[in-house]
Amino acid sequence: MTHTRIFLTNVGEAVLLAYRSARHLPTLPRQWHRVVEQCYLIGYTTLPIVSILTFFIGAVLALQSGISMKDFGARQFIGSLVGESMARELGPVMVAVMVAGRVGSAITAELASMKVYQEVDALVMMNIPPERILVLPRLLAVLIMMPVLTMTGNVIGWLGGALVCRYTAIISVDYDAYFQSLKQFLSVEDVLDGLIKAEIFGFGVVLIACNVALRTRGGPREIGTAVTRAVVAALIFVLFSDFFITKVLS
């Protein structure tokens, strides 16, 4: 019962935080510099690790499925399998997992230390709502950068699959056949569904990170605890919501 109450309290507080942040949307024109800074931190600095991850996911996917599909004489469909899997599922989920681990932890550590060292109290004393300058720019930045990261991840994953298909002797599918199959079966809707997922995942991850951080109490030790709590909650959110979003979108 206690766990249910804590869970519902956290969900309620996260929703309230989103609502309180949204109330400050009219101030956005004055704080574009903060949004741009967060876009850089959330997007640009995450891009290399997302690229490496999605390249190898695409490559492994092509390798695993290629060997099996060859036995069924379905090698020509590897492109469509890698394309759809990356666009609809693996791209958004893997990018969200990276964002949770890299960006979510960084946001929680930064805001939790601001809370512990009374910087958030200092903002309150200045009548500057923390939601306005700490939460809103991060939420907006993740909404801008998640489609960019996911689309980049998708394309690099597709290329990883193409390289494996072309240069692995037992699969041996050339680029033309691979991309022909990918284009034939992958629709714009598939890609858009993946981007919608990515937006929901990214928003949830950053909201959870901010909420956990701003509720941190105690000393420096609590910062580490808050980071762990936020990342675990964000990963559970991604996997849990993935199931329901997939169900709704399909």
Place this chain on the structure above:
Amino acid sequence: MSIPDPTSPAAASHQPVGIEVRGVGKRYGRQTVLTDINLSVRPGEIFVIMGPSGSGKSVLLRQIAGLETPSAGVVLVDGLNPTTPEARSRLTIALVFQAGALFNSLSVFDNLALFPTEHRLYDRATIRDKVMETLRMLSLENAARKFPSELSGGMKKRVAIARALMMEPQVLLYDEPTSELDPVMSATITEIIATLRKFTAVTTIVVTHDRDLALTIADRVAIIFGGRIHAVETPQSLRESRDPAICDFLHPAIDLEKPRFKQLELANE
């Protein structure tokens, strides 16, 4: 010493205000930190709250600042509850935190410029001039481009005071402004607090266990023991007080034959 511009938009409605603390109590779970605190601070007064470590001074200051809601009683600043949005928008209460609470990701200049920029009080050039004037006033002009991590303890305290001054406050609260400072820097901070009141007539509350600071600049001093107000006196009355608890707190005798920690151990047994 320069002072916040009395003709500025922020200062237009900023007259010093009075503070009433009525029957305030504060509990954290089962632990009672404050019990039935009653105080009245007059507009423009320097009111010092003194007490030993753990007596609830800083907790009381957080109730007055509106950062926490009392478990019992009420705090009124100019008749308003400081935790409410109405009070936050109508009153300007600045708090100088014990550790400074400077924004580590911002330079000293940006720390000071944040309040007027966010509240759009002046144009950019005026804000720059005001920030530099405030920094000069506290001999910090060379620190404008530095980050808080590059500052000494004394400089951090002065930057925290400068940032509070940029708010042109009606109430200025200090939490242990001289803690962790050497005697010269403590004296400097004490002079700054006294001089600011002289020029701005701001209502000032200082939480401290620095006897010299309290007895030098206070109009009145509240002594707090174990979360309860023990006495509210003028510095002169405190100096002449025969109350054993006050005498022991203000002039603790060091007795190596019967050390206090041994007496505490015996009392606990």
